[in-house]
Amino acid sequence: MNVKDILDKMQKAKKPPVKKKTAGKVALGAGLGIAAGVAAGMLLAPDSGKNTRGKISENAKKAAGEVKHSLETTKEKLAAKAKAVKSKEKCADTAAKTEKAAGETAK
Numbered sequence: 001m002n003v004k005d006i007l008d009k010m011q012k013a014k015k016p017p018v019k020k021k022t023a024g025k026v027a028l029g030a031g032l033g034i035a036a037g038v039a040a041g042m043l044l045a046p047d048s049g050k051n052t053r054g055k056i057s058e059n060a061k062k063a064a065g066e067v068k069h070s071l072e073t074t075k076e077k078l079a080a081k082a083k084a085v086k087s088k089e090k091c092a093d094t095a096a097k098t099e100k101a102a103g104e105t106a107k
Contacts, residue, residue, distance in 0.1 A: 004096035011088075035063060 042055050 007092040
């Protein structure tokens with residue numbers, strides 16, 4: 001068994017936990033629920049139509065900004081993880097080549 005096989009076996013053993021996916025779905029549902037509650041509260045609040053529309057507009061812009069920031073943060077995290085995976089693959093390839101060269105030299 002060479003180093004690459006060992007690294008591949010270890011990589012396969014490290015499956016991402018299902019909890020992360022579930023937590024993301026819960027967070028998304030909570031965010032949507034909060035947004036719906038705020039919108040309903042503003043629409044049912046005793047205020048003039050003009051003021052209510054202004055508040056809705058402000059909150060929509062604020063929410064859009066938060067979503068944009070969240071997406072940028074997620075994009076950065078994914079890029080960092082992709083870079084780490086590529087680095088690990090490169091190390092595994094180098095280790096396999098080194099082991100192969102050492103095996104050929106030993107013959």
